[in-house]
Amino acid sequence: MADLEQFRAETRSWLEANCPPEMRKPVEDENDVYWGGRNAKFKNDAQKSWFEACRDKGYTVPAWPKAYGGAGLSPAEAKVLREEMARINARPPLSSFGIWMLGPALLHFGTEGQKQRFLNEIARGEIRWCQGYSEPGSGSDLVSMQTYGEDKGDHWIVNGQKIWTSYADEADWIFCLVRTDKDNKYQGITFMLFDMAGDGVSTKPIKLISGNSPFCETFMDDVKVPKSYGEDIPAYVGEINRGWDVAKYLLGHEREMISATGGGDRASSLGAVTSRQGELDPVLRAEMALFDVDALAFTAMSEKFLDEVKVGKGHPAQPNMLKYAGTELNKRRHELLMAAGGSRTLEWESEETEHGKPARSWLRTKANSIEGGTSEVMLNVVAKRILELPGA
Amino acid sequence: MPLYYDDDQAMLADSASDFIREEGAIAKQLRHWRDRDCKDGFGHGLWEQFGEMGFTGILLPEEDGGLGMGQVEANIVLEEIGANLTPSPFLSSSVLAATALKHGSDDTRGRWLPDLVAGKNVYAVAIDEGPKHRPEKIACKAEKSGNGFKLTGKKDFVVYGASAEMIVVAARTSGSDSDADGITLFAVPQDASGMSHDSVRLVDSSMASHITFDSVELDGDAVIGEVDGGREILNAMLRAGRVGAAAEGVGVARGAMDMTVDYLKQRKQFGKLIGEFQALQHRAAHLYSEVEIARAVTIKAAQLIDAGSEQAELMTSVAKAKVAKAAGLAVKEGVQMHGGIGMTDEYDIGLYMKRDRALQEFLGDMYYHAGRVAELSGY
Numbered sequence: 001m002a003d004l005e006q007f008r009a010e011t012r013s014w015l016e017a018n019c020p021p022e023m024r025k026p027v028e029d030e031n032d033v034y035w036g037g038r039n040a041k042f043k044n045d046a047q048k049s050w051f052e053a054c055r056d057k058g059y060t061v062p063a064w065p066k067a068y069g070g071a072g073l074s075p076a077e078a079k080v081l082r083e084e085m086a087r088i089n090a091r092p093p094l095s096s097f098g099i100w101m102l103g104p105a106l107l108h109f110g111t112e113g114q115k116q117r118f119l120n121e122i123a124r125g126e127i128r129w130c131q132g133y134s135e136p137g138s139g140s141d142l143v144s145m146q147t148y149g150e151d152k153g154d155h156w157i158v159n160g161q162k163i164w165t166s167y168a169d170e171a172d173w174i175f176c177l178v179r180t181d182k183d184n185k186y187q188g189i190t191f192m193l194f195d196m197a198g199d200g201v202s203t204k205p206i207k208l209i210s211g212n213s214p215f216c217e218t219f220m221d222d223v224k225v226p227k228s229y230g231e232d233i234p235a236y237v238g239e240i241n242r243g244w245d246v247a248k249y250l251l252g253h254e255r256e257m258i259s260a261t262g263g264g265d266r267a268s269s270l271g272a273v274t275s276r277q278g279e280l281d282p283v284l285r286a287e288m289a290l291f292d293v294d295a296l297a298f299t300a301m302s303e304k305f306l307d308e309v310k311v312g313k314g315h316p317a318q319p320n321m322l323k324y325a326g327t328e329l330n331k332r333r334h335e336l337l338m339a340a341g342g343s344r345t346l347e348w349e350s351e352e353t354e355h356g357k358p359a360r361s362w363l364r365t366k367a368n369s370i371e372g373g374t375s376e377v378m379l380n381v382v383a384k385r386i387l388e389l390p391g392a
Numbered sequence: 393m394p395l396y397y398d399d400d401q402a403m404l405a406d407s408a409s410d411f412i413r414e415e416g417a418i419a420k421q422l423r424h425w426r427d428r429d430c431k432d433g434f435g436h437g438l439w440e441q442f443g444e445m446g447f448t449g450i451l452l453p454e455e456d457g458g459l460g461m462g463q464v465e466a467n468i469v470l471e472e473i474g475a476n477l478t479p480s481p482f483l484s485s486s487v488l489a490a491t492a493l494k495h496g497s498d499d500t501r502g503r504w505l506p507d508l509v510a511g512k513n514v515y516a517v518a519i520d521e522g523p524k525h526r527p528e529k530i531a532c533k534a535e536k537s538g539n540g541f542k543l544t545g546k547k548d549f550v551v552y553g554a555s556a557e558m559i560v561v562a563a564r565t566s567g568s569d570s571d572a573d574g575i576t577l578f579a580v581p582q583d584a585s586g587m588s589h590d591s592v593r594l595v596d597s598s599m600a601s602h603i604t605f606d607s608v609e610l611d612g613d614a615v616i617g618e619v620d621g622g623r624e625i626l627n628a629m630l631r632a633g634r635v636g637a638a639a640e641g642v643g644v645a646r647g648a649m650d651m652t653v654d655y656l657k658q659r660k661q662f663g664k665l666i667g668e669f670q671a672l673q674h675r676a677a678h679l680y681s682e683v684e685i686a687r688a689v690t691i692k693a694a695q696l697i698d699a700g701s702e703q704a705e706l707m708t709s710v711a712k713a714k715v716a717k718a719a720g721l722a723v724k725e726g727v728q729m730h731g732g733i734g735m736t737d738e739y740d741i742g743l744y745m746k747r748d749r750a751l752q753e754f755l756g757d758m759y760y761h762a763g764r765v766a767e768l769s770g771y
Contacts, residue, residue, distance in 0.1 A: 379677040
């Protein structure tokens with residue numbers, strides 16, 4: 001305990017010395033963060049120095065082992081770091097699908113060679129990954145996917161199309177589900193890693209109702225994927241034809257991550273924030289209060305889940321419940337923000353709204369309950385795996 | 393503090409769950425006493441067993457004969473009471489009145505606590521003065537008279553008031569009705585002359601009193617804590633009682649949900665188990681998520697109370713409001729998904745709906761506590 005208190009004191013002074021004031025403001029949307037990768041650009045010097053300080057300290061991935069670019073913090077220390085960062089509103093130094101999704105899968109399923117290479121690249125922000133799961137016609141029903149890798153001995157020839165590939169147009173590499181056995185629905189999928197710059201890979205952004213294009217269509221046209229990138233560095237994770245195990249494991253992480261973006265993680269009450277902008281109609285104020293009740297309660301649930309995960313308690317399907325509740329909450333939050341802001345929030349391009357941030361964010365949240373598995377799929381999983389309802 | 397039970401708490405939860413499921417079961421307690429039109433609305437035998445288990449003094453320090461435990465532990469017992477719909481004076485006596493008595497003098501504690509701990513006596517608390525919970529306003533008056541006080545006024549919704557050997561009454565000793573200060577708590581014995589009960593059976597078969605105090609004469613030693621300084625003790629009682637009621641509500645929600653999910657796995661219609669229908673699966677899964685979230689925030693609030701945190705006030709209201717939403721959903725979905733049989737007295741699901749309704753009102757409903765969340769958050 002005394003050690004933890006000392007760690008807290010050290011962390012506090014390290015943050016004081018290394019986190020620039022500009023990085024002590026809540027992230028407003030996904031364009032506000034540093035994503036790393038081959039073509040990465042920093043928005044400003046503060047973002048750069050904050051990232052570099054964290055990278056050198058292992059704080060882009062504090063809980064990963066030091067050998068893989070992390071700081072090797074214990075769960076208790078990692079929690080202290082999170083708390084201390086939250087206390088000063090410190091932004092995450094690096095946002096990355098490598099950290100949230102591929103990393104945990106590699107830590108669990110990867111070979112030593114894969115960990116040495118890819119985890120270090122991820123931790124240092126040198127590589128930007130995207131995720132190739134969904135296909136046209138295979139959204140929630142992921143295992144119906146058709147992208148096929150034909151076995152050519154030391155490599156595959158991959159053909160097919162992926163969709164909703166977040167930031168595929170800016171990603172360096174993709175972790176991709178590819179069918180390698182057409183006869184077996186579940187045990188015929190391989191989890192492959194390959195370079196987006198290779199021949200035959202092309203992307204096309206999809207413009208969304210928010211006016212932004214975070215998602216892409218990704219086309220694979222006779223893409224040659226080698227089976228190995230060197231000694232102990234296979235181009236696939238887990239076993240050939242057993243990629244579904246990896247995908248499922250990773251989806252669990254993705255759902256946790258998306259649920260953490262729910263309304264509940266904001267420390268400040270929605271009602272308190274909006275009432276500062278002007279008087280609230282009594283009924284809207286009441287809606288805000290009922291929302292704040294749900295949001296604060298959800299925060300407690302998230303905390304309970306994380307505490308339980310640390311000691312191996314808790315139901316493994318609970319991330320599905322958190323994903324469902326968190327994303328529904330976030331949508332409600334933005335509906336209320338629009339209502340509280342009135343006509344100002346309708347402005348699509350004005351200076352005051354920073355080019356329509358409120359409206360674009362509101363529209364963006366509508367995807368929360370679709371991406372990473374729809375709310376309906378989450379409810380199916382809860383019904384089946386937690387409540388054990390028949391035929392679910 | 394991690395948001396789950398430590399080993400001792402998990403052990404308590406196991407033994408409380410076994411004991412209350414066995415001894416406090418619906419057929420054995422709620423239906424038994426209801427069908428006999430019992431004037432108390434609960435069984436004294438079970439209350440004595442609570443004493444033998446040590447539950448009665450769970451929040452009291454060991455020097456008073458209690459277990460010296462905290463709100464988390466009291467809530468563990470309450471959640472089981474809720475899940476089994478066990479009629480019990482536990483919340484009134486061992487949580488609300490005990491919290492008040494903890495602040496009493498040696499004489500006061502010596503007079504009242506041994507019989508509470510032994511499960512011999514039950515106590516009640518008189519706070520509300522109308523059909524809605526408004527403890528910010530207290531009009532019931534206690535005026536100085538000789539060495540003591542003369543108590544005049546009315547109290548409502550005094551749960552198990554007519555069965556209580558003593559009632560903790562919040563009365564005004566100075567100032568005007570809406571003042572925070574000027575409140576004094578009194579331990580009023582059952583036989584105080586001038587006190588009359590109009591005891592009524594409620595929708596959930598529990599008993600509650602409308603009490604009239606007509607110049608009830610009280611000794612100076614009836615005062616709990618300081619004269620005019622009762623608001624702080626009252627607030628401590630309310631926090632403990634509200635979070636306790638939330639825990640009982642979590643139990644009610646859990647009980648109703650478990651019953652309903654079981655039914656979905658048994659009942660056939662159109663040649664299928666109704667649990668196979670996605671329309672019902674999704675509603676059941678949504679319900680599960682609401683109940684889990686309500687349970688998490690209730691544990692959180694209880695931990696904050698035990699830690700003496702400033703946040704306890706806010707989270708207690710969040711918990712009470714969230715549980716009201718979740719438990720309300722659980723009992724409504726429970727009755728609906730049971731279909732016609734859910735409307736029958738013979739089947740237990742309706743009893744959950746009735747208990748939930750009473751718990752919702754007790755110490756403030758969802759609207760009251762959501763309003764408090766807004767105020768405490770500064771809007």
